[in-house]
Amino acid sequence: MFARIWGLVIKEFLSLLRDRKSRFVLIGPPLIQLLVFGYAASFDLNHLPYAVYNEDPGFASRDLLGRFQGSRNFEQVATLTHSREIAPLIDDRKALLVIHIGPHFTRDLLLHRPAPVQVIIDGRNSNTASVALNYVNGILLAFDGDWAAQAGWGNPPAQLVVRAWFNPNLLSRWFIVPGIIALLMLVVTLLVTGLSVAREREQGTFDQLLVTPMTPAEILVGKALPGLIIGGLEGGVISLVATLWFQVPFSGSVLALGIGMILYLLAAVGVGLMISSLAVTQQQGLLGVFLFLVPAIILSGFATPIANMPQPVQYLTLVDPVRYFLVILRGVFLEGDGIATLWPQYWPLALIAAFSMTAAAWLFRHRMA
Amino acid sequence: MNAQRLRRLVRKEFIQIVRDPSAIAIAFVMPVVLLFLFGYGVSLDARHVPVAMVVDAPTAETGTFVGRLQQSPYFTPLPYPDIHAAQQAVMAHRADGILWLRNDFSRALLQGGPAPVGVQVNGVDANTARILEGYIQGAWENWLEQRALDQGTPLVVPVVPDTRIWFNPTVRSRDYLVPGLIAVIMTLIGGLLTALVVAREWERGTMEALMATPVTIGEILVGKLVPYFIMGMGGMGLTVALAVWLFAVPLVGSFWVLLVFSALFLLAALGMGLLISTVAHSQFVASQVAVIVTFLPAFILSGFIFDIHSMPAPIRIVTHVIAARYFVSILQTIFLAGDLWGILLTNGLALLLMAVIFLGLTWRRSHKRLD
Numbered sequence: 103m104f105a106r107i108w109g110l111v112i113k114e115f116l117s118l119l120r121d122r123k124s125r126f127v128l129i130g131p132p133l134i135q136l137l138v139f140g141y142a143a144s145f146d147l148n149h150l151p152y153a154v155y156n157e158d159p160g161f162a163s164r165d166l167l168g169r170f171q172g173s174r175n176f177e178q179v180a181t182l183t184h185s186r187e188i189a190p191l192i193d194d195r196k197a198l199l200v201i202h203i204g205p206h207f208t209r210d211l212l213l214h215r216p217a218p219v220q221v222i223i224d225g226r227n228s229n230t231a232s233v234a235l236n237y238v239n240g241i242l243l244a245f246d247g248d249w250a251a252q253a254g255w256g257n258p259p260a261q262l263v264v265r266a267w268f269n270p271n272l273l274s275r276w277f278i279v280p281g282i283i284a285l286l287m288l289v290v291t292l293l294v295t296g297l298s299v300a301r302e303r304e305q306g307t308f309d310q311l312l313v314t315p316m317t318p319a320e321i322l323v324g325k326a327l328p329g330l331i332i333g334g335l336e337g338g339v340i341s342l343v344a345t346l347w348f349q350v351p352f353s354g355s356v357l358a359l360g361i362g363m364i365l366y367l368l369a370a371v372g373v374g375l376m377i378s379s380l381a382v383t384q385q386q387g388l389l390g391v392f393l394f395l396v397p398a399i400i401l402s403g404f405a406t407p408i409a410n411m412p413q414p415v416q417y418l419t420l421v422d423p424v425r426y427f428l429v430i431l432r433g434v435f436l437e438g439d440g441i442a443t444l445w446p447q448y449w450p451l452a453l454i455a456a457f458s459m460t461a462a463a464w465l466f467r468h469r470m471a
Numbered sequence: 472m473n474a475q476r477l478r479r480l481v482r483k484e485f486i487q488i489v490r491d492p493s494a495i496a497i498a499f500v501m502p503v504v505l506l507f508l509f510g511y512g513v514s515l516d517a518r519h520v521p522v523a524m525v526v527d528a529p530t531a532e533t534g535t536f537v538g539r540l541q542q543s544p545y546f547t548p549l550p551y552p553d554i555h556a557a558q559q560a561v562m563a564h565r566a567d568g569i570l571w572l573r574n575d576f577s578r579a580l581l582q583g584g585p586a587p588v589g590v591q592v593n594g595v596d597a598n599t600a601r602i603l604e605g606y607i608q609g610a611w612e613n614w615l616e617q618r619a620l621d622q623g624t625p626l627v628v629p630v631v632p633d634t635r636i637w638f639n640p641t642v643r644s645r646d647y648l649v650p651g652l653i654a655v656i657m658t659l660i661g662g663l664l665t666a667l668v669v670a671r672e673w674e675r676g677t678m679e680a681l682m683a684t685p686v687t688i689g690e691i692l693v694g695k696l697v698p699y700f701i702m703g704m705g706g707m708g709l710t711v712a713l714a715v716w717l718f719a720v721p722l723v724g725s726f727w728v729l730l731v732f733s734a735l736f737l738l739a740a741l742g743m744g745l746l747i748s749t750v751a752h753s754q755f756v757a758s759q760v761a762v763i764v765t766f767l768p769a770f771i772l773s774g775f776i777f778d779i780h781s782m783p784a785p786i787r788i789v790t791h792v793i794a795a796r797y798f799v800s801i802l803q804t805i806f807l808a809g810d811l812w813g814i815l816l817t818n819g820l821a822l823l824l825m826a827v828i829f830l831g832l833t834w835r836r837s838h839k840r841l842d
Contacts, residue, residue, distance in 0.1 A: 121753075124753070127759040131763045134763060135763065138768075141785075141786050142771050143776075143777055144781060147778055147781045150781075192637060193811045194814055195814060217629060219630050220633045223635070225638045226638050226639065227774070227803065228647055229647075231639070235636075236602075239632060245629070245630060262611050264608075383491055384755070385491060385668075386493040392659075400509070406513045407596060409517070409519075410515070436595050
């Protein structure tokens with residue numbers, strides 16, 4: 103029996119790695135995706151293009167604007183001399199925000215009067231706008247504190263000092279890169295298993311497979327193993343790149359990550375085989391992969407937190423294997439988790455894996471005829 | 472170009488589409504699924520963030536501060552008896568942060584300097600942590616201001632920011648995510664589906680059959696373009712209708728302008744899909760390549776979710792060859808800001824250029840040859 107399964111596994115690998123293009127497609131894209139995602143997918147903003155419209159001749163406005171010039175989050179692209187110029191600059195996206203300082207800024211400050219600073223910001227991408235405003239407020243707060251201390255405005259209001267755990271500089275990359283491991287493992291496993299039976303059906307070789315002495319269970323295992331092996335290898339390589347290239351700290355237990363990976367791959371392979379046994383053509387298989395993949399990623403907490411979703415959608419995320427694996431990845435990488443802490447993630451993942459494998463086996467047997 | 476032959480080819484394509492309903496599903500079911508996911512599921516606006524509260528010595532002042540947090544829609548304060556219990560709550564993901572009002576809270580308040588409040592946030596999700604930080608800072612300043620007002624000595628802050636957020640004053644993330652999604656959906660139809668159907672003809676051997684007929688290569692290409700162009704525009708119409716009527720996203724600009732630029736983008740996406748299919752003759756390879764060069768960039772590199780300015784320079788250069796980048800900018804502008812021709816014309820020109828290049832390259836590279 104093992105010899106037969108092994109034979110099928112070898113055949114699967116041969117058909118996957120047969121020609122140069124397929125080989126490349128299994129190795130190249132995940133690496134490209136990892137690099138592009140790792141560098142591009144970030145909510146941290148820098149080089150935000152801004153323009154200055156300063157009507158105040160005094161030194162206080164120069165001091166304030168100097169703080170923007172010194173920040174690597176901001177990059178000045180224009181100096182305006184008239185309020186007419188503001189709208190076209192923002193409309194054409196030449197500048198994300200315009201800082202407008204009125205003519206009496208320094209005078210007001212010297213007279214101990216509150217001095218307004220107008221900030222006009224392009225809200226077309228509301229997340230960028232909110233984050234950029236946070237940066238602006240940070241600079242204004244620091245200016246306030248220094249000014250109040252120097253000019254004797256009395257005790258400045260008590261300042262909050264915030265300390266961040268696990269990710270002291272709040273780098274989004276540390277959050278996104280471990281998530282990419284889950285994403286790419288899922289993509290490759292689903293594509294390998296989800297299209298494999300459909301391809302054989304389309305090319306007519308599935309009937310040949312059926313007349314061999316192999317039992318349906320053996321065919322199923324033979325189809326499952328390549329997905330497991332390729333997904334596992336890819337997961338390992340990407341984890342290495344994440345720590346060595348992207349310098350994401352790995353503070354937890356390797357064994358805990360390994361257990362998580364195996365359970366996650368089993369769940370993914372089960373889903374892939376379910377799609378495979380339902381799809382008659384590769385196009386249907388691909389549609390199935392997409393219909394599972396996109397919601398699974400979007401509802402997993404990969405880019406946006408589950409806690410922000412409406413309650414009914416949050417219940418839906420409970421059946422999403424990616425959700426649990428993401429907690430495992432981030433826990434192992436950043437929070438230093440071991441097997442004991444991750445138990446609440448393992449058992450739902452194991453349950454999903456058991457269910458999807460059983461369902462795949464059942465579907466497989468009933469769609470063979 | 473023979474009109475009759477072309478008509479037959481288009482008819483053949485439509486019959487194939489109807490026979491395998493998965494094509495229709497990609498054009499019309501996927502948009503609805505994506506819209507619902509993004510309209511309801513995805514939000515960057517954090518609300519009711521669980522924060523562990525530790526109050527060492529309850530006084531009237533700590534009471535008003537905690538009360539203020541309880542009223543805020545942004546927080547759900549969870550009381551914990553001491554800092555260790557609170558830290559365990561963060562470790563177990565029951566709370567995203569800790570606010571620790573130390574026992575000298577009321578006394579130290581009067582002295583200025585660092586606040587007698589320990590704020591700790593779980594930084595794993597850096598974006599949420601930063602938003603939470605902003606919320607806590609805001610709540611703290613509001614409370615200080617209110618307290619000063621109650622004591623009859625209004626707080627004087629040197630610089631008063633006066634913020635105007637244009638185009639989306641309520642900063643609703645749905646208003647920019649849903650329009651951007653139109654680019655992703657049209658990429659799916661134009662790039663992925665088209666690449667797949669041509670590869671299918673190669674894989675099944677029907678391309679050989681087609682080549683044995685008198686149809687020219689131009690007719691084959693146009694015969695593929697027309698049906699998927701119609702489906703792409705249909706998918707776009709459906710998405711716009713749902714965006715405006717179901718998700719109440721404002722459409723400030725004109726629908727007809729949107730239609731024209733969408734058609735331009737769709738041509739570029741179709742050109743990309745056809746170009747992929749001239750390289751990849753198997754559906755597996757075509758699907759992988761299409762996902763890598765059209766679908767994922769439309770998501771990640773287009774400015775749809777992630778800000779292009781903040782990307783490293785090499786990646787920023789790469790985004791210039793992504794058609795979706797220009798279209799996302801057009802979409803966000805037409806929906807939220809109106810028909811601003813400065814943006815529309817420059818980005819539209821880029822789309823036109825890409826459509827011409829991709830379709831031209833496809834035409835040059837396609838031969839009636841079997842290799």
